[in-house]
Amino acid sequence: MTPSDREATGLLTRPGDLVQLLDPAGTRHANPDFDPWVADVDTDALADLHRDMVVVRRLDTEATALQRQGELGLWPPLAGQEAAQIGSARALDDEDFVFSSYREHAVAWLRGVQPVELLSVWRGTASSGWNPYEKRMAVPQIIIGAQSLHAVGWAMGAKWQGDEHVAISYFGDGATSEGDVNEAFVFASSFDAPVVFFCQNNGWAISEPVGLQSKQPLARRADGFGMPGIRVDGNDVLAVLAVTRWALDRARRGEGPAFIEAVTYRMGPHTTADDPKRYRTDDDLAAWRERDPIARLHALLAASGADMAAVDADAKAAADRAAADLRAAITNIPDPEPMSVFDHVYAEPNSHLERQRTRYARYLAMFDEEGAR
Amino acid sequence: MTPSDREATGLLTRPGDLVQLLDPAGTRHANPDFDPWVADVDTDALADLHRDMVVVRRLDTEATALQRQGELGLWPPLAGQEAAQIGSARALDDEDFVFSSYREHAVAWLRGVQPVELLSVWRGTASSGWNPYEKRMAVPQIIIGAQSLHAVGWAMGAKWQGDEHVAISYFGDGATSEGDVNEAFVFASSFDAPVVFFCQNNGWAISEPVGLQSKQPLARRADGFGMPGIRVDGNDVLAVLAVTRWALDRARRGEGPAFIEAVTYRMGPHTTADDPKRYRTDDDLAAWRERDPIARLHALLAASGADMAAVDADAKAAADRAAADLRAAITNIPDPEPMSVFDHVYAEPNSHLERQRTRYARYLAMFDEEGAR
Amino acid sequence: MTALTLGKAINEGLRRSLADDDTVVLMGEDIGTLGGVFRITDGLKAEFGAERVVDTPLSEAGILGTAVGLAYRGFRPVVEIQFDGFVYPGFDQIVAQVAKLHYRSRGNVKMPMVIRIPFGGGIGAAEHHSESPEAYFTHTAGLRVVACSNPADAYVMIRQAIASDDPVVFLEPKRRYHVKGEVDLDANLADARPMGVATVVASGRDVTLVTYGALVQTARDAATAAAEEGVSIEVVDLRSLAPVDYSTIEASVRRTGRLVVAHEAGEQGGVGAEIAASMTERCFEYLEAAPVRVTGHDIPYPPAKLEQHHLPDLDRILDGVDRAMGRPNSLSDMSGVEA
Amino acid sequence: MTALTLGKAINEGLRRSLADDDTVVLMGEDIGTLGGVFRITDGLKAEFGAERVVDTPLSEAGILGTAVGLAYRGFRPVVEIQFDGFVYPGFDQIVAQVAKLHYRSRGNVKMPMVIRIPFGGGIGAAEHHSESPEAYFTHTAGLRVVACSNPADAYVMIRQAIASDDPVVFLEPKRRYHVKGEVDLDANLADARPMGVATVVASGRDVTLVTYGALVQTARDAATAAAEEGVSIEVVDLRSLAPVDYSTIEASVRRTGRLVVAHEAGEQGGVGAEIAASMTERCFEYLEAAPVRVTGHDIPYPPAKLEQHHLPDLDRILDGVDRAMGRPNSLSDMSGVEA
Numbered sequence A, B: 001m002t003p004s005d006r007e008a009t010g011l012l013t014r015p016g017d018l019v020q021l022l023d024p025a026g027t028r029h030a031n032p033d034f035d036p037w038v039a040d041v042d043t044d045a046l047a048d049l050h051r052d053m054v055v056v057r058r059l060d061t062e063a064t065a066l067q068r069q070g071e072l073g074l075w076p077p078l079a080g081q082e083a084a085q086i087g088s089a090r091a092l093d094d095e096d097f098v099f100s101s102y103r104e105h106a107v108a109w110l111r112g113v114q115p116v117e118l119l120s121v122w123r124g125t126a127s128s129g130w131n132p133y134e135k136r137m138a139v140p141q142i143i144i145g146a147q148s149l150h151a152v153g154w155a156m157g158a159k160w161q162g163d164e165h166v167a168i169s170y171f172g173d174g175a176t177s178e179g180d181v182n183e184a185f186v187f188a189s190s191f192d193a194p195v196v197f198f199c200q201n202n203g204w205a206i207s208e209p210v211g212l213q214s215k216q217p218l219a220r221r222a223d224g225f226g227m228p229g230i231r232v233d234g235n236d237v238l239a240v241l242a243v244t245r246w247a248l249d250r251a252r253r254g255e256g257p258a259f260i261e262a263v264t265y266r267m268g269p270h271t272t273a274d275d276p277k278r279y280r281t282d283d284d285l286a287a288w289r290e291r292d293p294i295a296r297l298h299a300l301l302a303a304s305g306a307d308m309a310a311v312d313a314d315a316k317a318a319a320d321r322a323a324a325d326l327r328a329a330i331t332n333i334p335d336p337e338p339m340s341v342f343d344h345v346y347a348e349p350n351s352h353l354e355r356q357r358t359r360y361a362r363y364l365a366m367f368d369e370e371g372a373r
Numbered sequence C, D: 001m002t003a004l005t006l007g008k009a010i011n012e013g014l015r016r017s018l019a020d021d022d023t024v025v026l027m028g029e030d031i032g033t034l035g036g037v038f039r040i041t042d043g044l045k046a047e048f049g050a051e052r053v054v055d056t057p058l059s060e061a062g063i064l065g066t067a068v069g070l071a072y073r074g075f076r077p078v079v080e081i082q083f084d085g086f087v088y089p090g091f092d093q094i095v096a097q098v099a100k101l102h103y104r105s106r107g108n109v110k111m112p113m114v115i116r117i118p119f120g121g122g123i124g125a126a127e128h129h130s131e132s133p134e135a136y137f138t139h140t141a142g143l144r145v146v147a148c149s150n151p152a153d154a155y156v157m158i159r160q161a162i163a164s165d166d167p168v169v170f171l172e173p174k175r176r177y178h179v180k181g182e183v184d185l186d187a188n189l190a191d192a193r194p195m196g197v198a199t200v201v202a203s204g205r206d207v208t209l210v211t212y213g214a215l216v217q218t219a220r221d222a223a224t225a226a227a228e229e230g231v232s233i234e235v236v237d238l239r240s241l242a243p244v245d246y247s248t249i250e251a252s253v254r255r256t257g258r259l260v261v262a263h264e265a266g267e268q269g270g271v272g273a274e275i276a277a278s279m280t281e282r283c284f285e286y287l288e289a290a291p292v293r294v295t296g297h298d299i300p301y302p303p304a305k306l307e308q309h310h311l312p313d314l315d316r317i318l319d320g321v322d323r324a325m326g327r328p329n330s331l332s333d334m335s336g337v338e339a
């Protein structure tokens, strides 16, 4: 590690340390380490971040509603994690590459993923929604933690090929218990890979509180793997933007990986199939409602004399558009062709699969002939 | 974590910290933290430790020779790691349970494993050498790191059953990169399991230097998992004994797991099949010859006015006996019965295996009838 | 007799085992407070405590590896893998440790572990939630593999699996969790049919149809449908996938001379291949036609809207029966087709 | 033509691929400075550098998972698993990621990865060093699985595997690493036999004997021995285990009417089950006897001194041939035996 990292390691993983630029009341606090990283964020930029968060929250609400209406098979809500996802995704360069889990809808949105692309998987019509190379975002990962290794491998290749782009891996608090994630730390550190580990600690792994996974702030895990770990208020979009920019920048400069623990909260169920009442009380939620990521930015904007009528109107208009697009999208998702079940298993011809495909085509044809049994 | 742990965590993982009571020259250095843990170790006890190390080094040399003579299929020498293994194993209670890798011959020796039991696996006559419940030592593990989880599970059970015994898991520096080992840390910490992780950092994972696995002292890995990590001079049997006693004691008192990194060196090849010349030079070895674990204890004994003639004679006699037993053992290891290949696959009757067994018995019988083809 | 869903029957079987034997401990993700994502362990943590019904950190290798350590000291761990597709991170602990330790320890160390896996598709789930990994386990010496298909069997088999001194992979047909059936909660294990024995659930003369798990019901429906067409199908619920109860199948095939094996898992190297090969070895001269396999395609599990084109259903099973009967079917004149 | 050992032939194939294509990168434990425990990558790090021939940390999931990330950006990673028994910690990355990503990404993301595994026994090694895990991979849709048996094939097939846009599990018969054979180093991939095509390595009239890897040589020896007894064996080197080249086997079986499949892996759910079942489906009416499997027992790999009682050898293969020929053999009147 470079001395600067060592410093970083010492500084940034001091337990209890939580980077916060904007407190729940919306008051801006100076932070010599990280203010420079958001010096360019003026009122307009703040309004954009506000709009982004309002839009993705609305998208999330709409998608949840679509699931309730039976239009989607399942939906994992991001409610409460808007700042963590918008702040970190806004910090990325277009060419950086995202390896996410299943809950990063806001990240996908900022990567330009379209409503149809966002919903098809959850509707069950496609195994993935978009071309990873177009959006610079990999197929979202359901196997907990597996994508962290993919991000590291991508980053190792970036370093070997001398490309200055960075990989960012999103995963949850629960994922930190999986071997893959820890092995990803080992490889990233060993190869000084330009990768940022962005852990959204939303307090829960389905019904399991983060305390079951670790008795230590998760950010503290990083130091032992030779990289800086930093804890940030995950509901403070400005702080998230700052620390992610810091981590991306040092990775870009060849200083290797960093780990970010964004402390946030999953306000909704794990997925629409989950019933949080079985494992947490409304009081748990109340405390976090006080720390709403959108409200505090709204307060800051108001305090900084922005034209709030315009800010709100703009956000609402954008959210309405997005919501309308989403609802429209659902009706535009055709069911897949039966025989497409065989597509893309292999990139090259495969005699065994061809035979099964032929046989199944004949099977379906029999029905046309004789009419369904 | 209890405050004492937090202290420990702060204190014991300070980078660079290396617990050493006995320096390479054999000079005893005071250590307020750990002297109390070896206060009972008088000259006789030191002589015993010396004898143990001389004996296991001799056993190792003999076994290596037996392999060269074709009596063993393979042998993974422990040369250089005598202090790490003897010091830690001497710290154990009889009822504590050991989960080791393939190189802990000295630990096995102290657990009462007999020569035949020690050699049969390496001769290829049996899949394991001893009854784990008799020796309180599990079947040695070849799958790197897998045993660390077994130790944690055993310790979880010990806690649930209110038994005061502790599990100790031995593994190497390379093993710290495996997911299993990191998951073992997670479970141990989460369940406050009475387990001690004893990592022998012998500098190498076959041909790979420890630097490829971690840029950080391995002990520093522990803190992020909520347990104390301690670095000890692995060639200082006294320091190893002290820190292991300390770790076992706190585990026994319900304070949970601890991680010990014993910094030592593999003086021999990875196994008798390995050729270290391909990846390291004799100079690498030279530095470590200076830090020989036996020589420094010998020097301390001499300095502390022990009757060295007696000490040496005693050690030599014990080593000669052990070596003789080992050589005698080889001739007492019968080749296994052909049909025993089917024994113990299942604990209960299994129709499929019974059929295969019957068929193979008939197959062998055919030869008796017709005489070998 | 009590009417219970299959899920509830397993829950009762687990409750009974926890009550009868202190060494039984349940481990898994979300099985405690939540009662499991399928609620199979509902209420058990409240009744037996957090050290008998253990919510673990999120790590399959961790769960299985610590379970091995617990078995080392005499526990009978019952591990829940949340969904079939999540067992692979723990594969090494299963194949290299759980399955082999009794052999490696020369009989000294028993591994009386049960690995519960809700398996199979048909619930419109996301990827990795509908897999049928059984063949990976039936090919692994040292394991026993069973699959239940109805509440009565589920209640008895889970207890038999827990009582077994060998490690058992216990496959639960998740899409049948809510199907009800009569269960005798006082069923006495001693009198119960051993889990290694298959059951003829419908007798017939013309074809022997072997399957397990969720498809057993589909096979019965197929038998009913075929009866109307004058074809008499004998349906065998395999129950034990390793070892397979060949005597029962053999007795049936010697009468019918025709065999169809159905499962959701892919064809290539699936359980059906083993049964077809073994039955051909055992009663070649009794076979009137080649054994037929009706299986999922050899593809990754498809998106939900396509699963009905992947999973064997009543019609595909009947197509297989037609083939076994030498009647026109989807494989007719495939001989022409390459490969 | 040059006389090379099988191990050296693979080494030359890797060298050639590294030279021809910048996106080829080798990864594994001890493959760089040491050249691999079997020296298969000997000299390659020195020649191509540490970023083309990469010594990785000790973690199989780590190696395979980072290889997936490299493939994501266009690399063709060639991963070495040090021994067959050490692939299981990486099983999830293989089954859930490597095998499925092309499908999951709807063809957008290719996984042109090669997973090299020295496999099989016969070298008197310690536990976990002699396994035959191929059936786990042939049952996994999305993977191709091949096994080489001689230097000439090894040199060509490793290059074909690397050139393939699909992930290939490349099985190397470790006990034959030192066997020499003639290799044409200028062999041009375009003209070479595709890795998916099987080879008839000895033609015969009476029985078709199918095998792969190390046992191909044993099978040839068996053919020679049988010839002396007047039995003419046709030996097929399978080469590709998934997909299987059934046309070649079928053509042979239609002539011989008898099939024997041999492998070191256990019988239950092994590759032999699939081939026996498929060939019965494809040419039932041509079969004069049930296909016979000659395999390792369904046991964990035994200690070295017992491996000769586990592995199929010439005599056990001939016993299988006797069975296929309807001559007295170890399975005669097993029908009486339970199960």
Ligand SMILES: Cc1ncc(C[n+]2csc(CCOP(=O)(O)OP(=O)(O)O)c2C)c(N)n1
Pocket: A103, A142, A143, A144, A171, A172, A173, A174, A175, A176, A202, A204, A205, A206, A266, A270, C029, C058, C060, C082, C086, C089
């Ligand atoms: C390997 C694996 N094991 C189990 C699961 C089931 N599962 C899905 S989400 C989840 C909890 C994940 O928690 P966390 O990592 O904190 O992410 P979050 O859902 O909170 O965003 C679990 C256990 C899975 N998808 N993959």
Ligand SMILES: Cc1ncc(C[n+]2csc(CCOP(=O)(O)OP(=O)(O)O)c2C)c(N)n1
Pocket: B103, B142, B143, B144, B171, B172, B173, B174, B175, B176, B202, B204, B205, B206, B266, B270, D029, D058, D060, D082, D086, D089
């Ligand atoms: C899962 C697994 N992968 C690879 C191997 C091959 N292997 C045997 S020993 C070894 C190096 C282990 O190094 P370390 O953990 O430092 O222990 P040491 O040999 O130095 O005592 C490797 C890679 C293995 N046994 N298990």
Ligand SMILES: [Mg+2]
Pocket: A172, A173, A174, A200, A201, A202, A203, A204, A205, A206
């Ligand atoms: Mg979470």
Ligand SMILES: [Mg+2]
Pocket: B172, B173, B174, B200, B201, B202, B203, B204, B205, B206
């Ligand atoms: Mg080492």
